[in-house]
Amino acid sequence: MRAQLARVDAVLIQAVIAAALSFAHLHDVASAAGQDGWKAWAYPISVDLLLVAAWRRLRSGEAKTAGWCWFLIALAASLGANIATAGLLDLDHVPAWLRILVAGWPAIAFLGGTLLVHSSQTSRDETSDPADAERPEGIEDQENEPDPTPELPVTPEVEPVPAPPPDSSPVAVPAALVEHARKVAAEHHARTGTAIDAPTLRARLGVPPPMADAIATQL
Structure with missing residues (x-):
């Protein structure tokens, strides 16, 4: 446990030192390029935020091309400032192209951050189905399935009962x-x-109809 904490502390300290040095180099380049006051301190923050946003995009696995593009742009800005302050650039006489690059960096950083956020939201919308999100779990889509036809009860065939023959006895x-x-x-x-x-x-004799018919045939 102590060894793991020691490794974490060492990595954290190293990250803080690297970030502080890079922050200071970006501030010095921005200040030498004519960005004084709070503006010189805003440039390192802008570069680091774009670098973090691009790295998060690469970690998410979505739109890796855009993530690598803006990650390399932010890395070039940070690494370029570190190299420029190593004595390769006269900070007292900054060339015009560097002044133009530093002055145009806010627009570049804003464009990169907007594209990274917008492309992330678009990829999530394309991969997610609103209908599936609204549908509760465990319920399958049955819109295209035909309704099952109810089975009608089978009526047993009943043989007709023959009518009794008429009584032909006289x-x-x-x-x-x-x-x-x-x-x-x-x-x-x-x-x-x-x-x-x-x-x-x-009616006159008061007998049933069969007997009346029999009497009528004999008359």
Whole structure:
């Protein structure tokens, strides 16, 4: 545990020293190029922020081309300031091209940061589906699937029951009832002038319809 903490402390101290030296070199170059006061201190911050943004883009694995491009630009600005302050450049007589480069750096840094953020948001929007985000987990998309057809219950076939044959057996009619029916029929014919029918005969005799029909056939 102590060895790990020692390694972390050493790396942290080394990072702080490197950042402080690079920060100071960028400040000196910006100040020599005519950027005095707070502006000279803003340049190192701008370069370091662009470097960090590009590095984060490379770590995320999205749009690596843009990440490498702006990482190299920020690294060149930081490394160029370190080399320029090593005695290779007369800070008292800064060339015009360096003054132009330092003066145009804010626009370059703003463009790089905007492109890095915009391309990151665009790549996330393209890879994510809004419909999938709104859909709860565990529910599959069933819009294109046809609705299952409900199975109808199978009705067993019922064989029709044949109707019972009509009773063809003759109805037994007593002879006395037949004689009485003849008298009723004769009286009806004498009174109306027409032969008596089966319904009238049934009503006069008070017998069921089959027996009335049988009597009417015998008259």
